[in-house]
Amino acid sequence: MTTPSLVIGLGSPDGGDDAVGLLTARRVAGLRLPGVTVVEHEDPTGLIDLWSGTGFAVVVDAVMSGASPGTVLVMEAGADGEPLAETSWARTGRGGTHAFGLAAAVELARALRRLPGRLVLVGVEVETVEHGSALSAPVQAALDAVVAAVVALVAGSEAVVADVSR
Amino acid sequence: MSHKLTDGGQVLHVGTLARVEGEGGMHIEIKDGHVGTVELRIFEPPRFYEAFLRGRAWTEPPDITARICGICPVAYQFSACLALEDACGVSVPDAIRTMRRLLYCGEWIESHALHIYLLHAPDFLGYPGAIEMAKDHPAVVERGLRLKKVGNQLMTAVGGRSVHPVNVKLGGFYRMPTVSELKSLRPALERGLEDALETVRLVSTFDFPDMEQPYTYLSLRPEQGYPIESGNVVTTAGTAFDVQDFNAHITEHHVAHSNALHARLDGGGPYVVGPLARYTLNFDRLSPLAQQAAREAGLGETCRNPFQSIIVRAVELVYVFDEAIRIIDAWRDGVAPSVAVPARAGQGFGATEAPRGVLFHRYRLDGDGTILDAQIVPPTSQNQPSIEADMRTLAERWVELSDHDLSHRCEAAIRNYDPCISCATHFLDLTVDRS
Numbered sequence: 001m002t003t004p005s006l007v008i009g010l011g012s013p014d015g016g017d018d019a020v021g022l023l024t025a026r027r028v029a030g031l032r033l034p035g036v037t038v039v040e041h042e043d044p045t046g047l048i049d050l051w052s053g054t055g056f057a058v059v060v061d062a063v064m065s066g067a068s069p070g071t072v073l074v075m076e077a078g079a080d081g082e083p084l085a086e087t088s089w090a091r092t093g094r095g096g097t098h099a100f101g102l103a104a105a106v107e108l109a110r111a112l113r114r115l116p117g118r119l120v121l122v123g124v125e126v127e128t129v130e131h132g133s134a135l136s137a138p139v140q141a142a143l144d145a146v147v148a149a150v151v152a153l154v155a156g157s158e159a160v161v162a163d164v165s166r
Numbered sequence: 167m168s169h170k171l172t173d174g175g176q177v178l179h180v181g182t183l184a185r186v187e188g189e190g191g192m193h194i195e196i197k198d199g200h201v202g203t204v205e206l207r208i209f210e211p212p213r214f215y216e217a218f219l220r221g222r223a224w225t226e227p228p229d230i231t232a233r234i235c236g237i238c239p240v241a242y243q244f245s246a247c248l249a250l251e252d253a254c255g256v257s258v259p260d261a262i263r264t265m266r267r268l269l270y271c272g273e274w275i276e277s278h279a280l281h282i283y284l285l286h287a288p289d290f291l292g293y294p295g296a297i298e299m300a301k302d303h304p305a306v307v308e309r310g311l312r313l314k315k316v317g318n319q320l321m322t323a324v325g326g327r328s329v330h331p332v333n334v335k336l337g338g339f340y341r342m343p344t345v346s347e348l349k350s351l352r353p354a355l356e357r358g359l360e361d362a363l364e365t366v367r368l369v370s371t372f373d374f375p376d377m378e379q380p381y382t383y384l385s386l387r388p389e390q391g392y393p394i395e396s397g398n399v400v401t402t403a404g405t406a407f408d409v410q411d412f413n414a415h416i417t418e419h420h421v422a423h424s425n426a427l428h429a430r431l432d433g434g435g436p437y438v439v440g441p442l443a444r445y446t447l448n449f450d451r452l453s454p455l456a457q458q459a460a461r462e463a464g465l466g467e468t469c470r471n472p473f474q475s476i477i478v479r480a481v482e483l484v485y486v487f488d489e490a491i492r493i494i495d496a497w498r499d500g501v502a503p504s505v506a507v508p509a510r511a512g513q514g515f516g517a518t519e520a521p522r523g524v525l526f527h528r529y530r531l532d533g534d535g536t537i538l539d540a541q542i543v544p545p546t547s548q549n550q551p552s553i554e555a556d557m558r559t560l561a562e563r564w565v566e567l568s569d570h571d572l573s574h575r576c577e578a579a580i581r582n583y584d585p586c587i588s589c590a591t592h593f594l595d596l597t598v599d600r601s
Binding site for chain 1: 284296297298300301304307314315327328329330
């Protein structure tokens with residue numbers, strides 16, 4: 001039994017591995033999980049409106065933290081959690097526009113008291129974000145694990161691939 | 167950070183500028199109370215973008231060049247379209263030009279709302295950034311987010327996506343939005359117009375350093391309306407020329423400390439493109455509502471204080487909301503979405519007003535439409551010399567300030583220009599695939 005939740009895939013559909021959030025969202029949407037709303041989104045500043053008023057949201061995004069490509073990183077970032085650390089991998093994503101990326105959206109929402117009670121960020125380490133390229137082999141290979149992590153989260157379990165390092 | 171030189175001088179150095187797009191820094195040397203070297207340093211590697219375009223088909227640049235910037239892709243698409251249509255001897259019908267203007271309104275709303283509220287306002291309200299500002303001024307930040315959201319909605323309705331539009335093609339659009347789709351945006355645009363007017367009132371209360379720029383201003387000026395998606399070039403020096411003569415007047419050159427080219431106008435000193443230039447050269451073209459908002463904010467018909475660019479952006483927000491509503495109200499269904507643009511040998515030129523200033527494209531094609539040569543002159547590279555000149559003026563005036571305060575003020579002066587370093591260096595992640 002899943003709890004009502006929102007899954008947001010963030011990224012660019014033609015930016016190589018930057019599409020991983022969108023592709024994950026599409027796969028999760030295909031599962032038609034009860035109580036789970038799934039959206040694909042490109043602009044980090046729009047996240048606040050998307051997740052505002054939601055009790056539980058999961059955001060999947062591509063990150064560039066220096067880990068091995070395809071590594072799946074999971075982090076709690078909701079209103080009940082601590083602010084993102086300066087060294088957090090969530091600060092190393094593609095960044096959106098004008099230095100306003102996922103981490104900025106999280107902290108701006110926290111300041112505006114518009115974070116979901118529970119927000120989980122799922123990051124997938126990229127190999128390439130070159131325009132027009134396909135998903136890299138490591139990220140393609142990780143896609144099943146990313147989807148499984150999201151499904152586990154919305155099912156109320158902890159993500160089995162979790163690397164909870166902040 | 168700052169450090170003392172062995173000869174008694176002092177270096178003020180900000181390694182990475184915050185709240186700008188891309189990687190840049192600033193470097194100021196002060197000795198005996200006098201300002202020496204002043205540099206806006208741009209670290210992002212140039213992507214040799216023009217070289218990449220050579221050999222591609224004439225239909226490709228609108229899509230490919232849009233990837234240079236996440237905040238002004240429409241500017242790249244339409245400057246490319248104008249230049250390539252010019253090369254092919256095609257002029258699109260007025261209806262297509264109008265729809266381009268509407269999409270461009272969406273980009274201006276997105277860009278100006280983001281810059282005013284999330285990047286620039288913290289400088290005036292005394293916060294290190296929007297997150298800290300939001301804790302004390304949540305309603306202000308919420309208004310900014312609301313404005314940006316309307317821009318996203320407009321971009322999505324006309325362009326097909328909120329960030330990189332997919333509905334634009336050479337010769338027009340893949341499909342035209344319907345009257346019904348556009349009308350559904352009207353309530354959000356009306357609310358946005360109110361928010362834009364409130365934005366002008368808010369930013370007009372900020373405290374602005376007293377400063378007048380002596381530089382030449384350069385903008386487009388179309389036959390009608392405020393310059394957005396077309397126009398010829400005009401300057402406050404009294405010169406006026408067609409976009410095709412851009413290279414006869416503007417020269418670009420390398421400087422050692424920047425990976426972006428610097429530009430000069432007619433061999434002279436710095437010149438400025440962007441909101442202040444557009445406003446000063448086209449005040450008469452603003453809508454009555456935007457003119458009234460400007461006057462109530464205390465602006466005259468010209469504005470030469472770079473810090474007041476935040477007011478001018480707010481006035482331009484009023485204008486583009488007004489303009490978007492006007493276009494939507496007049497729109498009728500049944501317009502052909504595009505015209506054919508068959509390839510031919512030739513050269514073409516195009517310029518539009520990106521939110522941060524004139525963006526020029528030039529392409530030379532062979533008979534089958536293969537691109538032989540391409541040139542892109544983005545606004546931030548044109549503004550670099552004037553940004554540095556502003557920093558010098560301010561550093562000289564405020565040399566007695568602490569390093570921290572001087573750094574902060576100079577960073578704010580850079581943000582007056584809403585610089586886009588990704589554009590300046592033509593930053594682009596691309597896979598070269600010639601198969």
